[in-house]
Amino acid sequence: MVLRRQVSMTDKSKGLISFCLRFAVSAALLMFLFSRIDMEETLRLLKEARLEYVGYALFLFIAIHGVLILRWLVVIRGLDLEIPLVNVVRFFFIGLFGNLFLPSAIGGDIIKAAGLCARRDDKQKVVASILLDRLSGFAGMVILALAAFLLGSHFIEGPLVLTAIAIMAAGLFTLGAILFHEGLYSVCCRMFVFWPGFRDKLMQMHYDIALLKERKHVLYKAIALSCVAQVLLAVVFWSLAKGLHQEVMFFYLLIFTPMTCVASSLPSIGGLGFREAGLEYLLAGIGVARGIGVSIGLLDFVFMVIMGVAGYFIFLVTRSR
Numbered sequence: 001m002v003l004r005r006q007v008s009m010t011d012k013s014k015g016l017i018s019f020c021l022r023f024a025v026s027a028a029l030l031m032f033l034f035s036r037i038d039m040e041e042t043l044r045l046l047k048e049a050r051l052e053y054v055g056y057a058l059f060l061f062i063a064i065h066g067v068l069i070l071r072w073l074v075v076i077r078g079l080d081l082e083i084p085l086v087n088v089v090r091f092f093f094i095g096l097f098g099n100l101f102l103p104s105a106i107g108g109d110i111i112k113a114a115g116l117c118a119r120r121d122d123k124q125k126v127v128a129s130i131l132l133d134r135l136s137g138f139a140g141m142v143i144l145a146l147a148a149f150l151l152g153s154h155f156i157e158g159p160l161v162l163t164a165i166a167i168m169a170a171g172l173f174t175l176g177a178i179l180f181h182e183g184l185y186s187v188c189c190r191m192f193v194f195w196p197g198f199r200d201k202l203m204q205m206h207y208d209i210a211l212l213k214e215r216k217h218v219l220y221k222a223i224a225l226s227c228v229a230q231v232l233l234a235v236v237f238w239s240l241a242k243g244l245h246q247e248v249m250f251f252y253l254l255i256f257t258p259m260t261c262v263a264s265s266l267p268s269i270g271g272l273g274f275r276e277a278g279l280e281y282l283l284a285g286i287g288v289a290r291g292i293g294v295s296i297g298l299l300d301f302v303f304m305v306i307m308g309v310a311g312y313f314i315f316l317v318t319r320s321r
Contacts, residue, residue: 019101022268029273033280033294042291045244053243054299057236061303064232068092071225072133078218079129079211083116090318091115097311100270100304109134124205132209135175136219140226141258142172148254161282164259179209233257236303237279240296246288256282260297270308272301 069092076083094115095108102108109130117123145165178184185206192199212218234253237260241248256279263278264271276297283293 025267026269026273029268029277033273033276033290036280037291037294038289039291041289042295045291046295048245050243050245053239057239057243057299058303058306060232060236060239061300062307064229064236065092065096065307067225067229067232068137071136071222071229072129074218074221074225075132075136075212076129078215078222079125079132079208081122081125081129083126087116090314093307093311093314095311096304097308097315100308124201125208128205128208131179131205132212132219133222135172135179136222137226137229138168138172138175139223140230141261142168143223144227144230145255145258148251152249152251152255160285161255161259165255168258168262179206180213182206182210230254230257230261233261236300237296240299241288241292244292244295246292248283248286248288252283252286270301270304275300 069089072092073085073088076088091112095112097108098111099108102110113127113130116126120126142165146169149162149165178188186203189199189202192202231254234250234257237253237257238248238250241253259282260275260278264275266274268274276294279297280290280293283296284290
C-alpha cells in the first residue's frame with residue numbers, strides 16, 4: 001500500500017513537472033512574440049474586430065470537429081471495431097480537454113485509447129484506429145500543403161516553404177513505410193527486446209493496421225476527410241484575418257495552415273506559443289503585420305479552449321459510466 005502511494009506521488013510529481021515545463025515554454029514564446037509586435041496597434045485591432053467574422057470562424061471550427069469524428073469513425077468501421085457512436089463522440093471530446101494540458105495532441109489520444117480500451121479484448125485494434133486516424137490527418141496536411149504550393153508557388157518567394165513541405169512529406173513516407181511494412185515494423189519493435197509482452201502487442205497491432213492494406217478505400221476516405229478539415233481550418237484563419245481587417249490571399253493560408261498544425265503539436269499548452277510563432281513568421285513573410293499572426297493564433301487557441309471546456313463538461317456528466 002505504501003509502495004502504491006509512493007508510485008502515485010511520483011507520477012503526480014512527474015506530471016506536475018511536465019506541465020510546468022510546457023507552461024514555461026508557452027509563456028516564454030508568447031513573451032518573445034509580444035516583444036516583437038506593436039501591442040497598442042494589435043489591441044486596437046482586436047477591440048475593433050468584426051465580430052461577425054469571428055463568429056463565422058467559431059462555427060467553422062466547431063464543424064471541423066464533426067469532420068474529425070466522422071474520419072475516426074471511418075477508420076473504426078474499417079477495422080471492424082464495434083464501438084457505439086456515443087462512446088466515440090464522448091472520448092473524442094474528452095480527448096480535446098486532455099489536449100489542453102497533456103503533452104501536445106498525444107495526450108488526448110492517450111485519453112481516447114484508455115477510455116475505449118477499458119474492458120475490451122481488442123485493445124491493439126483500438127490503438128491502431130487512433131494511430132491510423134492521426135496518420136490520415138498528417139497525410140491530409142501534406143497533400144493539401146503540396147497541392148496548394150504547386151498551384152500557388154508563384155506567390156511564394158524563397159525555398160523555406162518548399163523545404164518545410166518536403167520535410168513533412170518525408171516524415172509521412174517514413175511513418176507509412178514503417179507502419180505498413182512488416183519487415184521495417186518488426187525491426188523497430190526490436191528495441192523492446194527486453195519487454196517481450198509489449199513487443200508482441202505492438203506486432204499484433206501491425207496485423208490490425210495491415211487490414212487496411214486490403215481496404216484502401218477506407219484510407220482514401222479518411223485522407224479525403226482530413227483534406228476537408230484542413231481546408232475548413234484555412235477558412236477559419238481567413239475569416240479571423242477578415243475580422244481583423246486584413247486581406248490575406250486564401251492560397252497562402254492553404255499552404256500555411258498544415259505547417260501551423262505541425263508546429264502546434266510540439267510540447268506546450270495546447271500548442272500555445274508555437275502556433276502563434278508559426279503564423280507570425282509565415283504571415284509576416286507575405287507582408288502581414290506580426291501582431292495579426294499572433295492575434296489569429298490566440299483567437300484559434302480560445303476556440304480550442306471552448307471545445308476543451310465542452311469536453312470537460314461531457315466528462316463530468318458521463319464520468320459515472
